[in-house]
Amino acid sequence: MDFDLPREVRLVRRAVREFADATVAPLVEQMEQRDEFPATLARSLGDLGVLGLVTPAEYGGSNLGHLARTVAVEEVSRVSAAVGISLQVHHMATAALGEFGSDAQKAKYLPALCRGDSLGTCAITEPTGGSDLLGMTSTARAVGDGYVLNGRKCFITNCHLSEAVVTVAKTGEGPKGISAFIVEKGTPGFAAGRHEHKLGLRGADTGELVFRDCHVPRENLLGNEGDGMTIALKTIGEGGRPGMAATSLGILQACYDESVRFAKERTLYGRPIAQLQAIQWGVAEIFAELQASRWLCYHASWLKDSGRDCGVESTLAKMYVSEAAVNAAKKAVEIHGACGAMMEYAVQRLFRDAMVCVSAGGTTEIGKLVVARAALA
Ligand SMILES: Cc1cc2nc3c(=O)[nH]c(=O)nc-3n(C[C@H](O)[C@H](O)[C@H](O)COP(=O)(O)OP(=O)(O)OC[C@H]3O[C@@H](n4cnc5c(N)ncnc54)[C@H](O)[C@@H]3O)c2cc1C
Incomplete structure (x- = not known):
């Protein structure tokens, strides 16, 4: 049994520790005061290489894995847990896209996410569906060439920072009646709503996402129709x-x-x-x-x-x-x-x-x- 971290993970720790001390620490007070995620930080995290830790190289990541990801989030959070949660939720989105996305979806979204053009997010929680996932009321009605989404997600990390959101909505009844979608910023009927001010993790972007007759093309269905519960549970759980x-x-x-x-x-x-x-x-x-x-x-x-x-x-x-x-x-x-x-x-x-x-x-x-x-x- 070997308790030593692999060499590449130790290198990740060293690089992220230096980055956190040099680049994140000077921003902490500003984040506390303004409760805003610093505009340049996503790109800096991308340059550091930590946004693609669980993404294959062909889509712009390093694929160093989940242990490396844990160590990176730990090291950033030692200095700013607000940046830590932002990074870890981003990884939830890249992992979901990597695991369940089609080749076309991965090629379209993952390289930009690994570069830090924006941060990713997974929007699952709703006012009626936090612990009780099946209590969600957002719907996705099938129309000719896609789906029309209606509903509201709350407490979503990176919600104003994301160019493309992984989300879930009901396409039917019960656990098999939930489907997952990728919704792009700028899609008519989709908007980031209020910014929440929290007790802690100030500076991490938290807020709501609103879908009002938001038309999402069929190619933005993540996995198959009805896979949403599996995708949500795996993305949250793992x-x-x-x-x-x-x-x-x-x-x-x-x-x-x-x-x-x-x-x-x-x-x-x-x-x-x-x-x-x-x-x-x-x-x-x-x-x-x-x-x-x-x-x-x-x-x-x-x-x-x-x-x-x-x-x-x-x-x-x-x-x-x-x-x-x-x-x-x-x-x-x-x-x-x-x-x-x-x-x-x-x-x-x-x-x-x-x-x-x-x-x-x-x-x-x-x-x-x-x-x-x-x-x-
Ligand atoms: C800072 C922050 C960032 C977040 N980011 C995201 C995000 O990016 N994406 C996203 O989708 N969500 C996000 N969330 C939402 C988070 O996942 C939910 O808050 C969490 O799942 C709990 O749901 P809830 O707040 O609705 O609590 P509720 O489900 O309303 O629970 C209220 C209380 O009831 C208890 N309870 C509920 N069910 C049971 C039960 N069966 N038995 C015993 N006790 C029970 C709970 O433990 C809790 O104490 C975030 C939350 C926070 C605070």
């Missing part, structure tokens, strides 16, 4: 959940780094608080969560890259790591005393970001249902 686990992992790492630094710098009773046993325990607890979380994330990604079932392990990683990040962030704020409540210290942001990651990609309760179903089968 892309969204591990992606959010990696985002939370980056937050956990930052909680650890900030806590260690502060514990060594802050002196009380004439010595650094790192020498107080209560502080040592707090740091040890965060470190234990960090290590456990890291291996859950890497194992799920390794399973995916090995072509094995990874749905349960990915869900387990999402469920565990997003909660662990909240616990670690709370502990990190406590270690900082009053400074933890001050806006100039990163831990307040980490706490807010960690909270938002709990529901994104599927809630803890849904995670427990999936894991329990497998455990009790």
Whole structure:
């Protein structure tokens, strides 16, 4: 059993870490204040090569795989979880297109997505259909040469940044009555709606997408009619959940780094608080969560890259790591005393970001249902 990351993944880690420190870190405060995704960042991520990590070379990617993707999202999220979620949702879209798209669809959309002409998104959640996917009410009515979409998607990451959106709507009844589509920006009847302002992950673009008698040509059907539920479940289960686990992992790492630094710098009773046993325990607890979380994330990604079932392990990683990040962030704020409540210290942001990651990609309760179903089968 080899716990070393493959060389190419270690190179990805190094490159993304340098990029995050040099290019993303200076943008964090601006993202917090303006709550906007920086205009140049998609192209910079494209130049770095991380937008095509799960896309074959013939369509402009590097295809380094899901472990490399996890490490990239982790490293970006260590500096900005808002950029982390934007990157991981982009990968959901490229993975869905890569796995279910026709050759023509892949050739049309993937190279631009890998370059960072825009960021991709997967728009599944609706006001009536979050955890309850079948509760969605968006419809896609077949007409001569395509479909007419009506409905509304909410809480969608990258929704104003995407040139082409992967989405799902009802073409019939029940799980087989859902189909997936690629909808291009500028299609009449399709618009990005309100921009949501969130507790955390500020700067990640989140909002709604509206379809009003939006005519989508038949060639933009992703997979076959009726494949939408399979595409949605696979994209969320094997892309969204591990992606959010990696985002939370980056937050956990930052909680650890900030806590260690502060514990060594802050002196009380004439010595650094790192020498107080209560502080040592707090740091040890965060470190234990960090290590456990890291291996859950890497194992799920390794399973995916090995072509094995990874749905349960990915869900387990999402469920565990997003909660662990909240616990670690709370502990990190406590270690900082009053400074933890001050806006100039990163831990307040980490706490807010960690909270938002709990529901994104599927809630803890849904995670427990999936894991329990497998455990009790
Ligand atoms: C920052 C952010 C980014 C997001 N980005 C995207 C995106 O890009 N694309 C996209 O499609 N979606 C996105 N989402 C939506 C996200 O996937 C949903 O929020 C999530 O699936 C939960 O759905 P909901 O918010 O409707 O909660 P609800 O389903 O309304 O759940 C409310 C509560 O009920 C609980 N609950 C629900 N069902 C059960 C059950 N059976 N048993 C026990 N408890 C239950 C939940 O755990 C939760 O506590 C994003 C969300 C956030 C916060």
